[in-house]
Amino acid sequence: MALLVACHSNKNEQPTSAAVLDTVSLRSKRFALAYQDGDKIVATSIDTMKQISFGGATHPAISPDGNKLAYTVKDSAGNNSIWIADMESKSQLKLQVNSKNYDHAVWSPNGETIAFNFLNDKQIWKVGIIKTDNTGFLILDSKSAIGVFSPVWKTETELVAHDLKNIYTFNLNGKLLDTKSIVDLLGTAYHIAESNRFFYAKNGKTLVFNAKYGNAITELNDMANAVFTLDLNTQKVKRISPDGMNAPDVFVTADDRIFYSGAEKPYTQSKIYVSDLDGHIKMLVNKGMDPTATLK
Template sequence: MTKISIRLVSVLIPCVALITACNNNKSGKESTKAVLDTVSLSNKNFALAYQDGDKIVATSIDTMKQISFGGASDPAISPDGNKLAYTLNDSVGNRSIWIADMENKSQGKLQVNSNNYYGAVWSADGSNIAFSIFNKNSIWKIGLIKADNSGYIMLDSASKINVYGPAWKNEKEIIAHDLDNLYTFNLAGKLIDTKSIKALIGNAYYISSSNNFFYSRDGKKLIFNASNGEVLDGLHDRAEAAYILDVASKKVLPISPKGVHVPFLFVTADDRIFYSGEEKPYTQSKIYVSDLSGNIKTVVDKGTNPTGALK
């Protein structure tokens, strides 16, 4: 088990400074950016990003090098480990996505015509970013934008379908769900496939808008987190776990340990499964990584909402 040391090279910019700047902005627009540290990042070896309380941490996989900053959420590290997307909330409840370059420390807001978009997910080649967005008709949709901040579109924009949990099926397709169906969209924004979630995984699981689905690289497995209705002693909600579905056989197997509550899961394009999980007494979450066979390692002793870069 790897435990983060306080001797790591890290600079934390206090959350208070960021919140104060936002609260002083009466227009409701962000007047400041989260500030990365000032150490040299020339080694480009960041492999993991996660939430630790009120701050975001980006770290090497052995946790021996990290940077952190406060006041942001939804960390999403790019596949090459050089950039970090995060969500910023302003004082009137608006959400927006910013991109920080961890090598040259430049930062910029994604140019999207909305006051509520969050939860960036990078494509495997780092060229595109998908995210959740609330449209003018109060419907949740998936936004798509190029990493150079151009070419924004909203997927399936004309329909009345709410969709949650965007993820990349492959370089040219994005999946999302509406609790009942798993949808596939192409990069032009067209809905190209609909599958019943119950037909895929059966009737034993409860799906919420915060649950995520990911296909393995070969498309033969579906990785997801969900509740099976189990109530764990000491947990105030139904427990969730991480599962793998074999698409051909329709067999579903758990890949998280029994008794661990898994509210967040992320799968890299090279089939590594990162998730945050809580054990009894459910007061602290650890971050784990697993392969498709269920071989699990603890990566970080305290953290939530992990995303990983490619090896």
């Protein structure tokens, strides 16, 4: 797998990528955003002047400092594994996990540990964590027969995942700290899939999530996904993504910026947006999906 770098020094030249980035308070020339564009992954600085892209991989996850990229590679047998690339040196490292199928990496806030989903020997999806030097591998909730999906980091020492019915919080020793019923929080109008995610805002009192909601859309043959916030004190839900948009991917940085991909009718092309918790939205990339972003 080759990483392709595009560095543009002339600011008067038009970027060669399809990415069109709005201004966000991030340092120039540092990788700030990673996303899927068709059959390739793109990592870019916020002004698109510096880019790395490569094919043969999916589910990009950029490190909080913008220097590394985790991604999933599928082999000829259909097995998924997670790799890490250093975007300056182009070196690549495979995470050594005792599973033939592990996927969907998410970086800890300090960039030292990666959480991910993996399929155990009983064919149950679990959450694992491992340090980026391939030490400290641990399975969370290893003894339960319940599948757990879509891990995200709540804090440096806590992880959140769900089993379609409950939202769980674990510490890094695998101890279950908290369980919240999704129906008790949201009611029955929001439909949760394995790929939907629940993020805690840094105040600990707001959940950001995506779910299927509303009436079925003819072009999708299903309800659309939307991005929401939930005030845990009042249980008030606020919609972030616009009505009529399908938003299947959401990622929230530790500084409370909400990145999501969304497609509007006829739902043939996704764009990438960023929002704050109040719903002030900017379009960042005019063709892409599955975004992750760095800290400011």
